Amino acid sequence: MTNKTHRDPFGDDIVVEPREIEDPVVGLNKPALDSLIAGFRRFANSLTPRVRSACSATLVLSPEPGYGKSYLIGRLFQQLDDDATLLYVRPFQDPSSSWISILEKVVHELDRPDSIHKPARDPGELTQLDALARRLLFEVARDLILNGKLAHPDRSASSSMFEKFPNASLETSEWRTWLQRENESVVAAIDQALKHQHIELKPTRRAWLKVLIAYAYSEEDITRRQLCLDWIKYCPLEVDEGKVLGLKLSELPETELPYEQRNERAFERLCSLFAIGAFYRPFLLCFDQTELYGTSPELARSFGVVLSRLRREASNHFVVVTANTGVWESKVRPNFEKADQDAIAPEPIELRGMTKVQAQQLVGNRFAAWEIDDQVAAFCTSWLPGVFASRDQCSVREVLRAARRAWGSLAEPTVAEIFASYRRRHLASSTGLTFDAGVIEWAVVNMFGPSLDASVEHIRSPKGYLTVRCKIGDREELFGFEAKDHWKRWDAIVREAERYHQDAKAPAVTRSCFFRAHNQNRLPDRVLELVKARTSAVHIVELNADELASVFAAHDFIADVSQSNHYLAESEVRTFLRRELHAIAMRVWSDTSRPEPGAEVSVSLAELVERTVQSKRFVTLTLLLQALPKGTVESDALRAAGAIPKIRVHASPSNTVLQWLQ
Amino acid sequence: MPNSNGRRSPGPDAKAVAEKLLERLSASPEKWFDERALFDLEGNSKPGPVLKKALKQLLSDERVIHGGSISRRKVYRYSDGRDPSVMLRELYAEAIRGLAPGFSLRPGSENGLQAKLPKLPTRVLAWHATVLKDLAASGEILRLKHGSSPLFLFRRDIEAELARVRPSVPSSGPVATIASHSPVLSVPDRVRHAYGELRAERGLRNVSISSLLDRTGLSRDELHAFLLDECSAHRANPTLGEPTAATVHENDVALIIDGRPHLYVELLSMEGKHD
Numbered sequence: 040m041t042n043k044t045h046r047d048p049f050g051d052d053i054v055v056e057p058r059e060i061e062d063p064v065v066g067l068n069k070p071a072l073d074s075l076i077a078g079f080r081r082f083a084n085s086l087t088p089r090v091r092s093a094c095s096a097t098l099v100l101s102p103e104p105g106y107g108k109s110y111l112i113g114r115l116f117q118q119l120d121d122d123a124t125l126l127y128v129r130p131f132q133d134p135s136s137s138w139i140s141i142l143e144k145v146v147h148e149l150d151r152p153d154s155i156h157k158p159a160r161d162p163g164e165l166t167q168l169d170a171l172a173r174r175l176l177f178e179v180a181r182d183l184i185l186n187g188k189l190a191h192p193d194r195s196a197s198s199s200m201f202e203k204f205p206n207a208s209l210e211t212s213e214w215r216t217w218l219q220r221e222n223e224s225v226v227a228a229i230d231q232a233l234k235h236q237h238i239e240l241k242p243t244r245r246a247w248l249k250v251l252i253a254y255a256y257s258e259e260d261i262t263r264r265q266l267c268l269d270w271i272k273y274c275p276l277e278v279d280e281g282k283v284l285g286l287k288l289s290e291l292p293e294t295e296l297p298y299e300q301r302n303e304r305a306f307e308r309l310c311s312l313f314a315i316g317a318f319y320r321p322f323l324l325c326f327d328q329t330e331l332y333g334t335s336p337e338l339a340r341s342f343g344v345v346l347s348r349l350r351r352e353a354s355n356h357f358v359v360v361t362a363n364t365g366v367w368e369s370k371v372r373p374n375f376e377k378a379d380q381d382a383i384a385p386e387p388i389e390l391r392g393m394t395k396v397q398a399q400q401l402v403g404n405r406f407a408a409w410e411i412d413d414q415v416a417a418f419c420t421s422w423l424p425g426v427f428a429s430r431d432q433c434s435v436r437e438v439l440r441a442a443r444r445a446w447g448s449l450a451e452p453t454v455a456e457i458f459a460s461y462r463r464r465h466l467a468s469s470t471g472l473t474f475d476a477g478v479i480e481w482a483v484v485n486m487f488g489p490s491l492d493a494s495v496e497h498i499r500s501p502k503g504y505l506t507v508r509c510k511i512g513d514r515e516e517l518f519g520f521e522a523k524d525h526w527k528r529w530d531a532i533v534r535e536a537e538r539y540h541q542d543a544k545a546p547a548v549t550r551s552c553f554f555r556a557h558n559q560n561r562l563p564d565r566v567l568e569l570v571k572a573r574t575s576a577v578h579i580v581e582l583n584a585d586e587l588a589s590v591f592a593a594h595d596f597i598a599d600v601s602q603s604n605h606y607l608a609e610s611e612v613r614t615f616l617r618r619e620l621h622a623i624a625m626r627v628w629s630d631t632s633r634p635e636p637g638a639e640v641s642v643s644l645a646e647l648v649e650r651t652v653q654s655k656r657f658v659t660l661t662l663l664l665q666a667l668p669k670g671t672v673e674s675d676a677l678r679a680a681g682a683i684p685k686i687r688v689h690a691s692p693s694n695t696v697l698q699w700l701q
Numbered sequence: 702m703p704n705s706n707g708r709r710s711p712g713p714d715a716k717a718v719a720e721k722l723l724e725r726l727s728a729s730p731e732k733w734f735d736e737r738a739l740f741d742l743e744g745n746s747k748p749g750p751v752l753k754k755a756l757k758q759l760l761s762d763e764r765v766i767h768g769g770s771i772s773r774r775k776v777y778r779y780s781d782g783r784d785p786s787v788m789l790r791e792l793y794a795e796a797i798r799g800l801a802p803g804f805s806l807r808p809g810s811e812n813g814l815q816a817k818l819p820k821l822p823t824r825v826l827a828w829h830a831t832v833l834k835d836l837a838a839s840g841e842i843l844r845l846k847h848g849s850s851p852l853f854l855f856r857r858d859i860e861a862e863l864a865r866v867r868p869s870v871p872s873s874g875p876v877a878t879i880a881s882h883s884p885v886l887s888v889p890d891r892v893r894h895a896y897g898e899l900r901a902e903r904g905l906r907n908v909s910i911s912s913l914l915d916r917t918g919l920s921r922d923e924l925h926a927f928l929l930d931e932c933s934a935h936r937a938n939p940t941l942g943e944p945t946a947a948t949v950h951e952n953d954v955a956l957i958i959d960g961r962p963h964l965y966v967e968l969l970s971m972e973g974k975h976d
Contacts, residue, residue, distance in 0.1 A: 065723070065727065066727070066779075066780070069727070070730075100905065102905075102940040102965050103940045103942055103965075104941075104943065333946070364905065364907065364942070364943075364965070365942045365947060365964065366943055366946040369946045369948075370946060386904055387905065389905050392940070394783060396762075396763060396764075429929075429932040429933055430935070430938050430939060430958075431783075431784075431938050431969060432938055434940075434941075603945065
């Protein structure tokens, strides 16, 4: 079961998630890492609070793909674990919603464990936003109580508590009761303290404090926490929901707002978040996979604007941008506006390849992780000298690929096998099937439309809810990508869709389409009734787990191809993916059949998966399926495995192996 | 148990000590440690056999380099895997480059130049003549005579002076380009000179082969022959770059190694293998 043929220790050659990187190779890109850390420390040690400080983005360049850009970010995260709020930001797809997309990703990152060493959040584990809220409260409330500006029954006891347990001083039930009882006066006092520091937050300091306190002290109340996250993301809330958080009507996000203004509000939220975090620690904002901005001059220009505005208008953040030199110099940087050029620091950090000694260490690390007892030196003898025959250093990916060939003389994987491995990764990840409006919009424009031979164009409807138009002959389908479920916004969406339908030259063949994921909240009944009454104008397509996995996998696959992470022609992969996604495109276009519902994975299946993997330690997906009840499908098994923190799924194109982590 | 070099590995104690030593050295990779600081020799004048064994193993694995001595004390430093001689040579070059601006505009002896450098161990100082030759070949310094005293002129200082006097003269001005094209220079010197200019202009070690070709004025075959020799001798590192982002010209003049086109190259003999 665990013999050599089942394991592919060199199959993973792309870092998908910087929070889950493997053991480091001594010395590899250490100067680059040291330089980033030194830059961050210089920034972090500047005036506290860092409400008015910002600096140019640090650029990390790789002379070819596979030198470890994402890995370097992972190392940086490990090194700065307690010293920064860590934000990993993948590219936005639409220039006009750049800030909405960035804010969405930032909030997703804030809701991740505060400790980098915890890939998934266990119950009771603090998130980054928890840490930020608690430390802000602690820093400000401590001073206020000790100075007598905030009343507390036992000032001397609190003083000693603050001294001894800075991280846990507001955690005891007495303190929680006090915070709850004195909520209004605590918020008012902190508000004054922030005002004294000239910290202006939008919409108000009070609203931010209310939301942060509500989030920090409602660990068990998932709905309340989600409301807080939605408010930070500028998603509309019901009035009653606002009341739960103690917010006034004027402090709630506006439900009907033109797109440009929503984008601007998202930027304001980001600035406020960074500013309020200045009392605790800086934000480390890492923009990775920037090759994707090279796909259009408009996207690249927009990325320049993002960096420039962050530098000029936001505070308390340190930005790292990674890029491959070729694309950066030919397709991204040249499209920046002249005024945005100085958003990047003039001295880039250039990555190095690995030396022969380091390559051997990497092989040793992989053997250790996969519990392989072979002699590293003996294994390397046959192929490693060849890799370094004409060079002194080599990309990590080249080394891994050569090692993989030597390990099993495996043939290069086919496009279909690579695509399947991406799908499996999404299915097996606890967050891999989270609705992402940007990716679904990408799929409509780049996959669904072309696979149906439709003409596709970006549009901007007056309210901004419809952003893509597909046309085949007279038939016209408009698309919108709304992630949330607020009835008032959906009411506005349906009204806009209906207006388009009525104003169309051929109303009978013009309608609007929206997407929902099987794992999202059900839309409110009144919205569903509204849609049901207007089926000729609007329809909602629900994507099940398999379909979502395919869409997200296609996006990631193309992203990696465009970053030259695979030796494949982009056109060939696009053609393949359009074929793969054709069935979904047809369903969206015709809406003739509903998908199989995305059934919840049963508890018994999850237990069986857990038991099987635990007993085998390493097991291939094929063997796991044989051990499960007849008829269990691959996607259910992978989703079950993805929900178990002790199981790591290695989905490489040649093989999928499930590992029980000790 | 023999290791990759066929040598015997140290016992478990020495292994643990070696890890500790490595941890300490890698925490300050830019620092030279003498034995006293490295081994925490409290009261003992010499390290014990386990410490010695651990250090010996690290040196033989090239995880640590021996720099000779400073003030008669042996010193060691963390190595990130490059060849020790290249590292020592590069450290000396970096020290020279680190001299304060304007230094080169004053005449002085070679010993005088060394006196201006930070304290360096003997095995780094031994590269003095070679590094000066390297830097002169790359065009980073000019070695002249002022009366009977040597005069070192740094290219960067000449450029700074030119910029001061005539602000419109670009930093990569015609002086450098003429030197790169000069038929008097040999092919290696022309390539190194052009490489030095391009590296300085772009701030990147990896320079595109097409820009080297344009800057040197050499034929493609001449440049390729030189670069292939340098790569085989491990004095240059080729990198693939991204053919999809490159122009037709850049792809046309790529250096083919093992059947694959390489768009960039880093010259190592004068720049060392790693920073």
